Amino acid sequence: MKVVVVGAGIAGLRVVEALRDKGSDASIVLVGEELHEPYDRPPLSKHVLRGDREPMFLREEYDSLGVDLRLGVTATGLADHVLHTTQGEEGFDHLVIATGATPRRLPGAPGFVLRTLDDSRALAPYLAPGRALGVVGAGLIGCEVAASARSKEAEVHLVDVLDRPLLRVLGPVVAQRIADLHASHGVHLHLGTGVAVATAQRLELSDGTVLEVDAVLEAMGVVPATAWLGDSPVTLDDGVVCDGTGRAGDGIWAVGDVARWNGVRREHWTSAGEQAVTVAAAISGEAVVHDVVPYWWSDQYDVKLQGLGAVSGDDEVVVVEVGPRTRPLAVYSREGRLTGVVGFSAGAAVMKLKADIAQNAPVADVLAALTG
Ligand SMILES: Cc1cc2nc3c(=O)[nH]c(=O)nc-3n(C[C@H](O)[C@H](O)[C@H](O)COP(=O)(O)OP(=O)(O)OC[C@H]3O[C@@H](n4cnc5c(N)ncnc54)[C@H](O)[C@@H]3O)c2cc1C
Structure with a gap:
């Protein structure tokens, strides 16, 4: 064969x-x-x-x-x-x-993208004190680069046409927490505005703002x-x-x-x-069933975001605090049934809910167990 x-x-x-x-x-x-x-x-x-x-x-x-x-x-x-x-x-x-x-590109592809090792090496020199980075797209990659750039003391402008980072995938409640996280680390957020004109070192936003930067990262998915x-x-x-x-x-x-x-x-x-x-x-000829609960993570500043389950931005969300360090855990549900969770440095609590997510357990029971 x-x-x-x-x-x-x-x-x-x-x-x-x-x-x-x-x-x-x-x-x-x-x-x-x-x-x-x-x-x-x-x-x-x-x-x-x-x-x-x-x-x-x-x-x-x-x-x-x-x-x-x-x-x-x-x-x-x-x-x-x-x-x-x-x-x-x-x-x-x-x-x-x-x-x-x-990566999706802006018209004319004026900026950097981040998909390959060579891309990462090309972008790295712009993460330095005194440098300004314009990040177009506040998805997972855009948010992670913003966090990495702030840790290297670069100035960061994070631009997104939606009014909160990761809004479509994680919904408004969690997206607001992520916006607050970036704001608290000094990221300049330009949300709810698109990019009208982009060159390698300049972004003209549709709300009229003009950003002069040292580099642009195109992070629109x-x-x-x-x-x-x-x-x-x-x-x-x-x-x-x-x-x-x-x-x-x-x-x-x-x-x-x-x-x-x-x-x-x-x-x-x-x-x-x-x-x-x-x-x-x-x-190999085995009879297979692909039955998994989807998992992802993202590191931003000192927070490890971890998601388990197939959540949607339209789901109901309740945020509870878990563990001795009272870490936020967002519990997602649809029609009263658990669809997934997103934890903020709450890995143990996230993983414990795997079986409940797989069975779409009644969310009221899950919340009662978490808060009881
Ligand atoms: C910067 C970055 C950070 C990420 N961080 C996280 C994270 O924290 N958590 C998480 O869960 N996921 C993360 N991801 C997503 C995760 O890395 C991807 O889901 C994963 O790499 C997908 O693997 P893949 O093999 O399908 O595709 P890829 O890793 O993209 O590999 C595909 C390969 O195919 C090659 N290829 C393409 N076209 C052709 C062709 N015509 N002929 C031959 N070869 C070709 C490409 O060059 C590439 O090497 C991140 C992704 C990126 C880019």
């Missing part, structure tokens, strides 16, 4: 590792566009960006994995069980699409990296459309940020690894 994996990020690499863990003796090719060996992306907006830590490569060696790792090779097309790459053609029995996502699949047999709709086990077609699978499983595309590190294990099991 021959398995070709496209995209040498966490999802692609974990598929290869999980196949070997299951004893697969398939011939495996892992194709990656970047020249670096697979590395971890979360530190790119945190320790690596601040210069506190070296990049974290995901493996020390590849020999024991028995994989044909082809770096600096780009997949360009897919047709009739043949993958086209900048290196030629590759037949396969199973193809796993793990090409991740690419990502789009799935599917451009190369335009004429392929897979269905594209905000990512590669898959069933609930990652199957996108006959012998074709997708995992990670690029993949939309049962109508949902997740852009989180843990989901990428969990999906990889499920797809490796399916390729």
